[in-house]
Amino acid sequence: MAERKINPILKLVLELGPIAAFFIGYARLKDQTFTFGGTSYEGFIVVTAAFIPLMILTTGILWALTGKLARMQVATLVLVVLFGGLSVWLNDERFFKMKPTMIYLLFGGILGFGLLRGQSYLRLVMDELLPMRAEGWMILTRRITAFFFALALANEVIWRSFSTDVWVNFKTFGLTAALLLFFMTQGRLFQTYGIEKDET
The missing domain is CATH 1.20.1050 (Glutathione S-transferase Yfyf (Class Pi); Chain A, domain 2)
Known part of the structure; x- marks a missing residue:
């Protein structure tokens, strides 16, 4: 389809x-x-x-x-x-609270595996949205891989150490804000390695 x-x-x-x-x-x-x-x-x-x-x-x-x-x-x-x-x-609510950890470990693990092979799997799914040179994709992939592992760790700390109220707010607002902030801080990378439309 x-x-x-x-x-x-x-x-x-x-x-x-x-x-x-x-x-x-x-x-x-x-x-x-x-x-x-x-x-x-x-x-x-x-x-x-x-x-x-x-x-x-x-x-x-x-x-x-x-x-x-x-x-x-x-x-x-x-x-x-x-x-x-x-x-x-x-x-048992603990299993659902572990879900974000598993998601970010999965994504980070897949991207990390690609890096070990000298490839950016992130480029395969985002190249049309963010045209960049190969060097830029490798840098962004390394950064977002580390970021995913950091989010997995943060989720574990929050749900194990704080109340369910805190975790729900973290999951709903904290994780979303963290993702937005991460991409906002990559502006210089996009400028340095970005490909203009007339270059493609």
Whole structure:
């Protein structure tokens, strides 16, 4: 199926909507307890149970509208279903809290493996968005690999050392802000190694 362009606002809603819904749902249900089949579940687990099908639905809609999903989107969905499902099934919120750690370790590990082979796997998925010379891609890949490992470590420290409230805010706002800040600080790299359209 060929990739199709969709409204960027709709794309943003589909990608960030489930995260926003999770945050709102948790804020409203965090102090409540629900009983299903004789088992009590805290609000966090109930919201996680709702987040999984919502994530599947929005990812499916995105695929239906664009005809394509990035490997990172597929990997993220698989880990959401796996670790979210374990949290609901075992009634243990720790598995879902570990999900960001696993995602960033996976992405960092894949990029790191490519670097060991002298390749930038990041370039394979982002070259059209950020045209750069090969040297620039290798530098950016090394930086973002280290950044992913740092995010994995930060997530472990936050969920193991602080309250669920702190972790939810960190996951919803902290990780997103960190990613934006990282790319904002790469401006000089993009200027130095960027390729103008008339050079391609």
